[in-house]
Amino acid sequence: MSARAGIIVTGTEVLSGQIADQNGPWVAARLLELGVDVAHTTICGDRPRDLTAQLAFLADQRVDLIVTTGGLGPTADDLTVETVAAFCGLPLRADDVLAQQIEAIIRSWRRYAEVDELPDALAAAIAKQALVPDGALPIAPTGTAPGIAIAAAADRPAILILPGPPRELQAMWPAALATPAVAGVLARADDVEHRQLRAFGLSEPDLATTLRRAEQELPGFGALEVTTCMRGGELDISTRFPHADEQTYLDLKALLRQQYSTEIFSPDGTTLDDLLAAALAGATIATAESCTGGMVAARLTDRAGSSSYVLGGIVSYANSVKTDVLGVPAALIDEHGAVSEPVAAAMADGARAVTGADIAISTSGIAGPGGAVPGKPVGTVCFGLAVAGRATTTITRWLPGDRALVRTLATTVALHLVYRALVPA
Amino acid sequence: MSARAGIIVTGTEVLSGQIADQNGPWVAARLLELGVDVAHTTICGDRPRDLTAQLAFLADQRVDLIVTTGGLGPTADDLTVETVAAFCGLPLRADDVLAQQIEAIIRSWRRYAEVDELPDALAAAIAKQALVPDGALPIAPTGTAPGIAIAAAADRPAILILPGPPRELQAMWPAALATPAVAGVLARADDVEHRQLRAFGLSEPDLATTLRRAEQELPGFGALEVTTCMRGGELDISTRFPHADEQTYLDLKALLRQQYSTEIFSPDGTTLDDLLAAALAGATIATAESCTGGMVAARLTDRAGSSSYVLGGIVSYANSVKTDVLGVPAALIDEHGAVSEPVAAAMADGARAVTGADIAISTSGIAGPGGAVPGKPVGTVCFGLAVAGRATTTITRWLPGDRALVRTLATTVALHLVYRALVPA
CATH class of the missing domain: 3.30.70.2860 (Alpha-Beta Plaits)
Structure with missing residues (x-):
């Protein structure tokens, strides 16, 4: 027993590289969790001929399920339902119940709540979105576009049509899995x-x-x-x-x-961010950032609920902020340079002092492309870690890559240093 | 005259949704700029049969160029060169010059600089990466993996094989365009x-x-x-x-x-970030961030050379940091709440005062999912803008989406506010 799937991501803006697709990876990860092997993902512009070619390719590869994302909107270049129906040889029928559902959703928007007649363009859009291939099962919209599940036939796999906006797609997923067309595939999936x-x-x-x-x-x-x-x-x-x-x-x-x-x-x-949040329980943290420029604080506050342990931080990009706000002695910078362990230590101590946090982590480094000095190539990053009741510690890392990567890696190193201070290996 | 391309992104970790692909969108955008239409992008796991099927699909679709990314590493699941060679019916040959180039790169790494004999595993890796389909043109490595360009034949398009790490791929792009196989396709591209x-x-x-x-x-x-x-x-x-x-x-x-x-x-x-950098010429800027938690400072310092105008910032996530570091009166927070225009104004003024910057921008908002209060739903963000010689201004925006989106949008709004203060519409 096993089941294989193919995913078709539609949208010229995805194919052309203008926006990054979130749906293909999300659907693939969910299918794999369910024991369905993902054989291919293909990305298609808004051209019926190319979509038909990709459907035929996946059917030819004998996948058991094709999942399409996108192309369900009301505009002329939203062609997925029409194209899939033609591929399956199924005529489109107007689904009146669905049309009423979509109209009710649109009337729940403030600007249409009190209007007797919807504008013609909107009525046409509803009619278009309420077209369903004959014999297929519509899935209730989570935005305005319904999904559609089409059972497998002798010459083609089951096809699940999902909307493009990631939040709509993800909200529709449980209902999609429950359709007989998809449930039949899941029943053959590996355990x-x-x-x-x-x-x-x-x-x-x-x-x-x-x-x-x-x-x-x-x-x-x-x-x-x-x-x-x-x-x-x-x-x-x-x-x-x-x-x-x-x-x-x-x-x-x-x-x-x-x-x-x-x-x-x-x-x-479990991710580092989750582990760190748990490890920080009851303690407070602050940052003092130079080369990471706020990225450590931004990542710490990325989590909902982080206000219970993140007090804040100082982005001391200029040396004047290191001295004036964090209280780093100017002489220390003169003697060792801003990118040095003594300055990183003083930054971390300063962040604790000005915010009152239990723990402070600091970064000072050369993210590049300029700024390298003899003995301190681009990628050199010094970290300071100040923890209440302990001696402040420092470490230097030489990180690879361009400016963006050095900053990203430095952010990760900083969080790992904090985590290992709280939960030793 | 016109030219069409297909892109094959390889890697089980991409197909399975574990990592987001950067190469497909990047290559597609570059090809479109060059007037080459991108017909399909396909994503393939590390399975030769699936890669062969995708090559056959694109050849069948009559594209003029196939670009593959990834699968050029030294390990057993890096199968692109071998699989493409088999698809083209070309035997693999060991390229001694290429092997020497790769060895020289590896010997430039510190840990192998002084070793007479490379470890067996490394020697085997070099030998694998120096295999080239007979008649194809290797492209000098920008990491350790060479690219490969294969000219079109009667029954198949030109094929360009590029490495997976985005920096290596992007660094190799100019040399790849100059190969006769690719240049021949570009010559037919639309103007x-x-x-x-x-x-x-x-x-x-x-x-x-x-x-x-x-x-x-x-x-x-x-x-x-x-x-x-x-x-x-x-x-x-x-x-x-x-x-x-x-x-x-x-x-x-x-x-x-x-x-x-x-x-x-x-x-x-031109991007906002570039416009803002130009507009700031000669002035200095600082941030005071609550809900964005460092993202504004991180985005400002993302640019090389930003140290000439970014002094730094205060991430005042906790109210204690707003009062103690930025000097926001506690009474103001008590009276209006931390998410209010008066507090945002005081934060911006405070950031200017403690850093000495000419301009300061502040954010204070409710990123969610919790924290909403009557009259201030999730997504409410107050901004303050303090500019030397002008009255401090404030504005409130109600931003849509989840926590991550609210924070991202608030960061963009903050930068636009600064830009429009410097360059009125």
């Missing part, structure tokens, strides 16, 4: 588990060497599908396996955790 | 111009209405391909047209600039 580890300070080649050893040593290793992904300085280790092979996964996990006891900070896929 | 306008505070439906009018009024409007894209609160208006139709574009541009004189802030596609 698959998906687990994740996260490591910091571990390289892909190092891990690859260990995995080759595990392949020799662990019976049944072949049942595990391990993929690794380096992003923002962290290595994500994802493993998919049939439920029956759980013990093999646990053996691999034990082996990796033994080998990389300091590097693996998340044994269950 | 197309691509222009951009950027607007703020303009909705897509509003613009659509104006474009329908322009279609009636402007002779030759049909030659213009206008696409619009809303992102981060700004509306990008992109137009592609044959060089001969430039006057029609200029007529459209004049019409739009007349209609939306305050909304269109960039008549030539």
Whole structure:
């Protein structure tokens, strides 16, 4: 038993690179969690011929399910339903109940609440969005566009048509899974588990060497599908396996955790941000940032509820802010340079002093492209960590990449330093 | 004359939704700029059979060029070169010059600089990365992986193989365009111009209405391909047209600039960040951020050279930081609430006072999901703008979306407020 899917992302603005697609990755991740293998994702402009070609390609690849995203709007270049219906050889029918649902949604908007007759353009838009391929099942709109589920036939897979706005698509997902067309595919899906580890300070080649050893040593290793992904300085280790092979996964996990006891900070896929939020419980934190320019504070406050532990921070980009606001002695900067461990320490101490936080983390570095000095190449970043009741510590890292990457990696390093101060490996 | 391309993005981690692809959109945008139409983008896991199927699909669609990204690394699941070579019926040959280039790159890394013999695994990796399909042209590596250009044949298009890391791919792009295989396709590309306008505070439906009018009024409007894209609160208006139709574009541009004189802030596609950097010349800026938590400062310092005008900022997430560091009177917070125009004004004034900047911008809002109070729903954000020699001004905006979107939109609004203070519409 197994099921394979293909995903078609529609939209000229996606194909042309103007906007980044969020739907393909989201749908793929959800299908994989459900044990459905994703064989292909294709991206299509708003051209019926190209969409038809992609539908035919995926049908030819014998996928069991095609999921399309986008192209359900009211305008002339929203062509998905019409094109899919033609591909399936199904005539379109006007669904009156659906038309009433869509009209009710539009009338709930303030500007149309009191209008007796909707404008012609709007009435036409409703009529267009209420067209359904004959025999297909509409899925109630979560914006104004309904989804559509079409059962498999002899010569083609089941097709699930979803709207393009990510929030509408995600809101519709549970109802889409419940349609007979999709449920029939899920019934054939593999009983698959998906687990994740996260490591910091571990390289892909190092891990690859260990995995080759595990392949020799662990019976049944072949049942595990391990993929690794380096992003923002962290290595994500994802493993998919049939439920029956759980013990093999646990053996691999034990082996990796033994080998990389300091590097693996998340044994269950929990993100650093979540771990840090939990570790900070009851304590307060502040930042003093130079090269990261506010990114550490922004990432800390990205989480809802962060106001219970983030007091704030100082972006001391100019040396005058380091001295005047954080109280870093000018002589210290003169002697060691702004990018130095003594200055990073004084920045962290200063951030604690001015905000009253229990913990403060500082960054001072050379993000580039300019600014390198002898002994301090681009990518040199000094960190300071001040924790109430402990001596302030510092560390220097040489980070690779361009300005944006150095800043991103420095932000991640800063958060890991705080986390490891609270939860030692 | 015209040329069409297909893009194949490889990588199980992309197909499975674990990481967001940057290469497909980047390559598509570059090809469109060069007048090459992008017909399809497909995403493929690390499975040779699926990659072969996608190559066959694109060849079948009669594209003139296939660009592949990724799968050039040294590990076993990096299969692009081998699979493309098999698809083309070309045997692989070991390229000794290329092997020496790659070895020289690796020996430039500190840990291998002084080693006589490279480890076996590394030697094997070099040998793998130096394999080239017979008759194809290698492109010098910008990381460790070379690119490869394969000329078109009777039964298949030209194929350009590029590495997966976005920086390596982008660094290799100019050399890739110069290969005879790709240059031959570009020679057939349309002579197309691509222009951009950027607007703020303009909705897509509003613009659509104006474009329908322009279609009636402007002779030759049909030659213009206008696409619009809303992102981060700004509306990008992109137009592609044959060089001969430039006057029609200029007529459209004049019409739009007349209609939306305050909304269109960039008549030539220059980004807000670039415009702001130019407008700030000679002045200094600081931030006082609550709900944006450092994002405004981070965006200002994203640009190389920003140290000449960004002094820094205060992330005053907690009220204690607003009072203690920025000097906002506690009574003001008690009376009006932290999310209020009087507090936003005091924050901006405070940021100027403590940093000595000429200009300060502040944000205080309710990013959600919690925190709403009567009269101040989630999305309410107050801004303060303090400019030397002027009265401090404030404004309140109600921004849509979830926490992340509210914060992103608030950051954009903040930068627009600063820009419009320096360069009135």
